Amino acid sequence: MNFLVLQKLARSNYAQLLYARAKELNLKFFQNDSDLSVLQINYLYYLEIYHSVYQDLYMKEPNISQAIIEDDLRLEAYLVWKAENRNKPKKPQEKRTIFNSDDSVVFKRK
Numbered sequence: 001m002n003f004l005v006l007q008k009l010a011r012s013n014y015a016q017l018l019y020a021r022a023k024e025l026n027l028k029f030f031q032n033d034s035d036l037s038v039l040q041i042n043y044l045y046y047l048e049i050y051h052s053v054y055q056d057l058y059m060k061e062p063n064i065s066q067a068i069i070e071d072d073l074r075l076e077a078y079l080v081w082k083a084e085n086r087n088k089p090k091k092p093q094e095k096r097t098i099f100n101s102d103d104s105v106v107f108k109r110k
Contacts, residue, residue: 003042007072010046016054019047049079056082 009015022029030040053075056064063081068074 003046006039006043007046010043011050011069015047016051019051053078 010019018029021027029044030036032040036044050069053064053069057066057069064078068078
């Protein structure tokens with residue numbers, strides 16, 4: 001079965017907006033609550049995948065851009081990379097200091 005149409009639909013801004021609001025408000029996407037068809041399951045899967053990727057894009061995560069989202073092969077590569085690096089520790093950020101250790105602050109009353 002070819003799911004390219006489902007991917008394209010799930011990638012659209014309209015579908016992503018509906019999906020985000022449905023998650024927040026606990027709305028139903030389909031009339032049937034259970035016993036979902038293969039198409040419904042795959043559509044929900046793609047909605048969640050693109051929702052996650054768009055969140056990464058908006059949070060300015062490294063290695064993701066709109067061009068990657070629009071290219072299916074590059075998106076698959078990004079998802080594989082993300083899954084492999086999920087549990088790896090992130091590089092520690094440098095601590096920024098306002099004062100040097102040699103600096104001293106003296107408070108005086110007027």
